[in-house]
Amino acid sequence: MVHYDFIVLGAGPAGRRAAIQAAKLGKSVVVVDDRAKVGGVSVHTGTIPSKTLRETALNLSGWRERAFYGQGYRTRTTICSDDLDQRIGKTFDYEVAVLEHQFARNGVQTINGRGSFVSPHEIAVRRELDGSFVEEVIKADKILISVGTRPFRPAHIPFNKTNVFDSDNFILQPQMPSSLTVVGGGVIGLEYATIFSALDIPVTLIEPNEQLLPFMDKEIVDHLVQSMRERGMSLRLGCSLSYIHFSESGDPICQLADGRLIGSKMVLFAAGREGATSSLNLKACGLEADSRGRLEVDRTTFQTNVPNIYAAGDVIGFPSLASTSMEQGRAVACHAFGKAIAADDQKPPYGVYAVPELSSVGMTEADAQQAGIPYECGIARFKETSRGHIMGLEAGILKLICHRETRKLIGVHVVGEGASELVHIGQAVLNLGGTIDYFVENSFNYPTLAEGYKVAALDLWNRLQVTPAAADKDAAAEPKPGRSGRKKKAA
Structure with a gap:
C-alpha cells in the first residue's frame, strides 16, 4: 500500500490549491480525479467554459458597441454553435x-480514477488499465474532499440532452x-x-x-433586472415549474x-446543484x-468531524x-x-458574470440595517462618467456604503461592465479598515470607470454633511402652514 502525506479527492480550484500548497511545504501529495x-x-463545465462563452457572445454579437451603432449592430451577422464551441x-x-x-513543477502526483473511502486514512481508487478496471488502495495522514458538485436533476424533469438540459450538458x-x-x-441560471x-x-x-x-445588495440586483426587462427578457419571478x-x-x-404555459425550442434546468459525494462511501x-x-466543516480550518x-x-x-x-x-x-493560516476576518468579493456583471464585497444595506449600524450610501452611474x-455604457452603477459616524467603508457593490475587476479597489480599502476619505482625497486615472469611486465617495460625503442636529434645526426653521393650508411668508 502506497503511503502519502496528503490525498486530495478532486482537482478543482480547492483541490489543486491545497495540493500545490502542501507540496510547497515538502509533503508527498497525490490528487485523485x-x-x-x-x-x-x-475547468470542465463551470467557471472557465461559462465565462469563455460569455466573452465569445459579447464579442461576436457586438453587444458592447450597440449604444453607438444601434441595436441592430452585429460584429458577425450569423453566429453558430461552432463559433461558441x-x-x-x-x-x-x-x-x-x-x-x-x-502539478509537475511542484511534484504533485495525479491518478485518473474514482476514489472512495475504505477507512479514515485509506482510499480505494478504481481506474482503467489496459482496457479493464483495477482497484488499488492508497493511504495518507491527511485527506481533503474537494469533489465539487453536479447539477441537481429532479426525477420529474425529462432531461434528454436534445432540448432539455442540465447546466453541465448545456455547456x-x-x-x-x-x-x-x-x-x-440563481448564479448559473x-x-x-x-x-x-x-x-x-x-x-x-x-x-x-x-x-x-438575495445574497447581494437589492439595489444593484434591481438595476440588473431593469436592464433585463428593457432588452425584452421575460421574467417569471415568484413562479415555480x-x-x-x-x-x-x-x-x-x-x-x-x-x-401558465411557456413554450421554447430549448430548456435549461439550472435550479441548484448537489455535492458529488454519493460514490465516496462516506x-x-x-x-x-x-x-x-x-459536508459540514469548521469554517476556519475546514476540518470535518473526523480530524484528519x-x-x-x-x-x-x-x-x-x-x-x-x-x-x-x-x-x-x-x-x-502546521502552518499558520490567514485571519478569517477578510471579506471576500462575490462575482456574478451576468450581462451586465455584478460584484460586491462587504455589507449590503440589508446587512447594515439588521446589524443596527448607522450607515449612508453614495452612488456613481457609469453613463455619467467620461469613460x-x-x-x-447605458447601464451600470457603483455603490459605496459607509458607517455614518466613522466614515469607514463597509460595503462596495457594482453592476455593469468590468464590475468583477472594479470591486477589488473597494475590497482593499474595506479590508484595510479605510474610510471614504481615501477616495475623496486621492486622484484616479481619467477617464476611467474606477473614477466612479471618487464620484460615489463625493456623493456620500455630501450626504454625511447632513447631521441629526442640522436636520433638527432645519425642521424647526421650516415655516408652518397657516389656517388656509398655505405656508406663511418668511419675515
Whole structure:
C-alpha cells in the first residue's frame, strides 16, 4: 500500500490549491480525479467554459458597441454553435496545460480514477488499465474532499440532452436555439439567461422567489433586472415549474404552477446543484452528507468531524465560488501541516458574470440595517462618467456604503461592465479598515470607470454633511402652514 502525506479527492480550484500548497511545504501529495484531465468542474463545465462563452457572445454579437451603432449592430451577422464551441475548446486546452505544468513543477502526483473511502486514512481508487478496471488502495495522514458538485436533476424533469438540459450538458454542447427557457434564477441560471439574451435569442427566466440573488445588495440586483426587462427578457419571478411536456413537434413546454404555459425550442434546468459525494462511501470514514450531498466543516480550518479529513470548495456549500474555494484549499493545507493560516476576518468579493456583471464585497444595506449600524450610501452611474460615455455604457452603477459616524467603508457593490475587476479597489480599502476619505482625497486615472469611486465617495460625503442636529434645526426653521393650508411668508 502506497503511503502519502496528503490525498486530495478532486482537482478543482480547492483541490489543486491545497495540493500545490502542501507540496510547497515538502509533503508527498497525490490528487485523485475521475476525469481524464485535471481541472475539476471549474475547468470542465463551470467557471472557465461559462465565462469563455460569455466573452465569445459579447464579442461576436457586438453587444458592447450597440449604444453607438444601434441595436441592430452585429460584429458577425450569423453566429453558430461552432463559433461558441471553438473558443471554449481552446481555453480548456490552455487551462489544463497550465494546471498539469503546475502539478509537475511542484511534484504533485495525479491518478485518473474514482476514489472512495475504505477507512479514515485509506482510499480505494478504481481506474482503467489496459482496457479493464483495477482497484488499488492508497493511504495518507491527511485527506481533503474537494469533489465539487453536479447539477441537481429532479426525477420529474425529462432531461434528454436534445432540448432539455442540465447546466453541465448545456455547456458541453453549446447551441444557438431560436428561443430558450431557463429554470432557476440563481448564479448559473442568471448568467446563461443573460448571455443568450445578448445573442438576441428570446429568453424566459423562471424563478420561484420574487427576489433574484438575495445574497447581494437589492439595489444593484434591481438595476440588473431593469436592464433585463428593457432588452425584452421575460421574467417569471415568484413562479415555480410544475413539469415539462412536449408539443407535437417535440418542443418542450414548461407548465407553471399558476397554470401558465411557456413554450421554447430549448430548456435549461439550472435550479441548484448537489455535492458529488454519493460514490465516496462516506460511512467508511464516519462522515455523512446532507440531503444535497454537502459536508459540514469548521469554517476556519475546514476540518470535518473526523480530524484528519477536510472538505473545501463547492462541496461545503455557499459561497461556491472558484475564488473562495482556492483560498479554502490553501487554508486546509496550511492547517493540516502546521502552518499558520490567514485571519478569517477578510471579506471576500462575490462575482456574478451576468450581462451586465455584478460584484460586491462587504455589507449590503440589508446587512447594515439588521446589524443596527448607522450607515449612508453614495452612488456613481457609469453613463455619467467620461469613460462610461466613451464606452457607450447605458447601464451600470457603483455603490459605496459607509458607517455614518466613522466614515469607514463597509460595503462596495457594482453592476455593469468590468464590475468583477472594479470591486477589488473597494475590497482593499474595506479590508484595510479605510474610510471614504481615501477616495475623496486621492486622484484616479481619467477617464476611467474606477473614477466612479471618487464620484460615489463625493456623493456620500455630501450626504454625511447632513447631521441629526442640522436636520433638527432645519425642521424647526421650516415655516408652518397657516389656517388656509398655505405656508406663511418668511419675515
